[in-house]
Amino acid sequence: MKKIAIICISFLLLLSCDNTKQSKNDDFTVGIATFSHETCTFCPRPTGIEEFEYYGLPLEGDEVLIADSYIRGFVDRTQEYGGVQLEGITSPRDAVGGSSGSWITKEAFDKYTGAMQDDIRTNGPYDGIYLSLHGAMAVTGIQKPEAEIVRRIREVAGDIPIIVTLDLHANEDHELSDVASGVIIIKRYPHYDTYYQGERAARLMINTLRGDYTPVMSTRKPGVITPSVYQGTGVSPAMEIMERARRWEDRMPGVYVSVAFGFAYADVPDVGATVMVITNNDKELADRIADDMSEYIWRVRHEFAGKKLPKAAEGVVLSIEAAEAGKTPVVIADQSDRTGNSTHILAELIKQGAKNFCIATIADKKLINQLADSGAEKGDKINVMVGGYADEYAGEPVEISGTLEYFDKFGRFDKTAVIKFGSNNTVIITPELHQVTDAGIFGDLNLNMDVIDIISLKSRVHFRRGFYENGLAGAIYEVDAPGLGPADLTTIDYKNIPKDIYPVYRRD
Numbered sequence: 428m429k430k431i432a433i434i435c436i437s438f439l440l441l442l443s444c445d446n447t448k449q450s451k452n453d454d455f456t457v458g459i460a461t462f463s464h465e466t467c468t469f470c471p472r473p474t475g476i477e478e479f480e481y482y483g484l485p486l487e488g489d490e491v492l493i494a495d496s497y498i499r500g501f502v503d504r505t506q507e508y509g510g511v512q513l514e515g516i517t518s519p520r521d522a523v524g525g526s527s528g529s530w531i532t533k534e535a536f537d538k539y540t541g542a543m544q545d546d547i548r549t550n551g552p553y554d555g556i557y558l559s560l561h562g563a564m565a566v567t568g569i570q571k572p573e574a575e576i577v578r579r580i581r582e583v584a585g586d587i588p589i590i591v592t593l594d595l596h597a598n599e600d601h602e603l604s605d606v607a608s609g610v611i612i613i614k615r616y617p618h619y620d621t622y623y624q625g626e627r628a629a630r631l632m633i634n635t636l637r638g639d640y641t642p643v644m645s646t647r648k649p650g651v652i653t654p655s656v657y658q659g660t661g662v663s664p665a666m667e668i669m670e671r672a673r674r675w676e677d678r679m680p681g682v683y684v685s686v687a688f689g690f691a692y693a694d695v696p697d698v699g700a701t702v703m704v705i706t707n708n709d710k711e712l713a714d715r716i717a718d719d720m721s722e723y724i725w726r727v728r729h730e731f732a733g734k735k736l737p738k739a740a741e742g743v744v745l746s747i748e749a750a751e752a753g754k755t756p757v758v759i760a761d762q763s764d765r766t767g768n769s770t771h772i773l774a775e776l777i778k779q780g781a782k783n784f785c786i787a788t789i790a791d792k793k794l795i796n797q798l799a800d801s802g803a804e805k806g807d808k809i810n811v812m813v814g815g816y817a818d819e820y821a822g823e824p825v826e827i828s829g830t831l832e833y834f835d836k837f838g839r840f841d842k843t844a845v846i847k848f849g850s851n852n853t854v855i856i857t858p859e860l861h862q863v864t865d866a867g868i869f870g871d872l873n874l875n876m877d878v879i880d881i882i883s884l885k886s887r888v889h890f891r892r893g894f895y896e897n898g899l900a901g902a903i904y905e906v907d908a909p910g911l912g913p914a915d916l917t918t919i920d921y922k923n924i925p926k927d928i929y930p931v932y933r934r935d
């Protein structure tokens with residue numbers, strides 16, 4: 428008898444698992460969307476619909492549920508809890524060129540926020556919405572884009588929990604926390620904890636939906652702006668700031684303490700560090716923690732924003748010395764180049780007679796097209812001009828005579844070129860900016876890493892994943908060549924940032 432009852436219940440459960448919202452297993456339905464961009468407003472090329480649809484039309488339905496690692500964390504954790512049906516809301520893909528893209532057009536912003544609204548009107552209502560945003564989007568004519576995204580979603584979704592996750596390069600202020608129910612920001616750079624913070628967002632969402640948690644937020648702007656190259660959380664004081672946030676979270680159960688260091692290469696009014704704290708309906712505690720975190724960031728502002736990096740010539744001297752001392756591979760982080768087209772390090776390595784070096788990579792679409800048009804093939808002897816034109820700081824085109832060792836697909840790119848020249852030197856040409864974060868690229872392009880002494884990357888901190896944390900690099904030099912992303916922020920001609928921000932306007 429008992430056995431028959433169990434079989435009947437199982438059968439009923441099977442019947443109810445038809446994935447509709449009416450399913451008895453699903454207490455709540457949560458919509459998920461993403462709209463992410465880190466906008467370098469000083470870069471030359473605007474980001475429009477063409478850029479957002481370069482890799483395909485916007486994601487729909489289940490495609491959204493695997494769009495990024497924040498969302499995967501959110502989805503996995505939600506499934507562990509059970510009782511929640513997840514639905515993807517129409518979302519744009521990553522824009523081509525990533526953070527080398529400048530101001531997002533209002534047309535693109537309106538198109539994708541409009542598509543989200545239409546989708547919610549058609550497929551809603553939802554009990555909650557989770558948004559995976561980056562937080563450093565800059566849109567022509569819209570002052571605080573992420574807050575505006577949430578506002579537009581709320582217009583059609585109503586007064587429901589809207590939980591947002593952000594990259595730590597986000598530029599935000601209270602406008603976002605005023606309209607979102609909760610904001611959680613990753614704590615690690617390199618960004619190891621995207622999945623984990625997505626999981627925490629799921630926990631916050633579910634507890635809020637169940638009525639066990641009432642998120643209350645406090646937001647502070649310490650008034651400090653720092654270049655990305657100083658923000659790696661493996662070094663102080665970035666490490667201590669995040670450690671302090673984790674300490675608060677450990678001491679006070681149910682508290683979420685987030686810090687965005689900000690993205691300095693965006694000329695926007697909410698630029699710079701942001702503290703965002705969520706508590707369970709305890710505004711006084713949220714204020715206290717937010718004040719403590721904000722005051723701490725202000726106290727360490729001098730070491731956080733005021734280091735000095737070698738310029739191109741000095742950085743290359745140091746790199747060659749390290750290579751000759753056997754500390755290979757030496758990694759040069761060409762940290763200031765935001766378009767990926769700059770040739771300062773390449774020119775300096777040639778000038779100083781460096782051997783066995785590899786530039787990974789220079790973004791040069793013109794050269795890729797030129798090689799394709801001329802029918803160039805692997806093994807061809809070529810004489811070409813490389814890079815040095817995409818922005819005012821990109822340097823001069825550099826003449827390279829050598830052998831085309833590779834000209835084929837690589838990752839997302841239809842064509843990537845590897846040119847060998849001089850004393851075992853290599854330059855890799857990609858059609859768009861490509862930030863190399865590990866040594867995988869060398870194997871993919873048939874390059875033998877054992878014979879490369881110096882590697883120059885267009886990266887600030889992310890390369891530390893695959894070159895420092897695994898002990899691969901013998902020495903690392905972050906070099907501040909001329910570029911749109913200088914380490915010395917006082918050299919940038921900002922128009923829209925707060926007039927009292929350290930160190931651009933306040934120097935004390």
Ligand SMILES: [Zn+2]
Pocket residue numbers: 594595596618
């Ligand atoms: Zn980031």
